[in-house]
Amino acid sequence: MKPLVLQSDFGLDDGAVSAMHGVAVGVDDRLRVHDLTHNIPPYDIWEGSYRLAQVVSYWPEGTVFVSVVDPGVGSDRLSVVARTATGHFIVTPDNGTLTHLAAIFGIVELREIDEETNRREGSQESYTFHGRDIYAYTGARLAAGIIDYAQVGPSVALERMVSLPVAAPALEHGAVAGTIDALDVRYGSLWTSIPRELFLELGAQHGDRFVVRVEHAGSPVHSSQMVYARSFAAVEVGESLLYVNSLDRMAVAINRGSYARAFSLGTGPSWKISIRPAD
Structure with missing residues (x-):
């Protein structure tokens, strides 16, 4: 049983974050679910990428992070789980959210989420809340040990990973x-x-x-x-x-x-x- 840490641009003014927590504890009510932040400015992938890199090394190896800053929800962007060189897992849309983690710590493996098996039951016709239906659900299953990393889905070549433009200092x-x-x-x-x-x-x-x-x-x-x-x-x-x-x-x-x-x-x-x- 590993910690599950949630991040989003949802804010706390409605029930979106609570719904993600609910899905996670519905997978296994022994899970320890924590929040990184839900105050990422709307659609700001760069900020979401940076905040992950700011905290990931302070969490134990094996911790699963779910990051949902997803202006392309419902499009053909991939849903992935990355494994970092530090031994952490990041569940996120592949839209640049992994940029700072890759630059600072390194990404060693990337897998596309198999949405046939790793999706909340009854959500197949929902296309606008993948944070709840796919990411929180998959992250919880991974953190709880119900699936291992290989069962997330097929491998994706690291060179296909989407990165935001970064100039090295x-x-x-x-x-x-x-x-x-x-x-x-x-x-x-x-x-x-x-x-x-x-x-x-x-x-x-x-x-x-x-x-x-x-x-x-x-x-x-x-x-x-x-x-x-x-x-x-x-x-x-x-x-x-x-x-x-x-x-x-x-x-x-x-x-x-x-x-x-x-x-x-x-x-x-x-x-x-x-x-x-x-x-």
């Missing part, structure tokens, strides 16, 4: 560059794709100052100079800082303020960020 011309992958949502900090180790190749020490530049869709939209600090408390209230976030990647914040809201900045592959030492 790089050190070039005395600066590190990457993307703004996500926000620390409640506080508005910018979480970048730039690993701490790459940033330290600039010779950075706490207390040094750096220039942060942001481009959106190829156009410069923001530039600021700030200190590299251990934590928010190292700077004055309202002051900006560069720091290492909980995923060991570089982040930008305002102490007790929202950097994203202050400068109208967003996330995703079109939002590029660079960091270089100040003159």
Whole structure:
């Protein structure tokens, strides 16, 4: 019996999430069902992909994640279960949701869900709630040990897996560059794709100052100079800082303020960020 962790863009204003929980415990009422988040912005596959990568390594090997951010529900996109190099299972539409997991941890196997056997009974004519009828049901059966991974369905070649465009972080011309992958949502900090180790190749020490530049869709939209600090408390209230976030990647914040809201900045592959030492 493995944990089952649910994620979606459904929100909590109606019964959709409760229905997924109900299907899961209907498979086996001993299952431990948990929520990652159900506040992914509607249809935002990039955000769903990132939030999976944010938490997966903290769950025990064998944990089954169900992620439903599915603007193509009812189309010909595949329903799959991925097995990560860390030994976790991800039940999801194959629409790019696996992008960050593949880039950071690695996907070692992919199987298409056989909907003839792995589908909630009586749902065959329902085409708009696969999160309940296919993903929660299949995830629960896998987590409960009713099926093993091979019984999910046929193998899919990894090169067929759908991925969103991702630019690898790089050190070039005395600066590190990457993307703004996500926000620390409640506080508005910018979480970048730039690993701490790459940033330290600039010779950075706490207390040094750096220039942060942001481009959106190829156009410069923001530039600021700030200190590299251990934590928010190292700077004055309202002051900006560069720091290492909980995923060991570089982040930008305002102490007790929202950097994203202050400068109208967003996330995703079109939002590029660079960091270089100040003159």
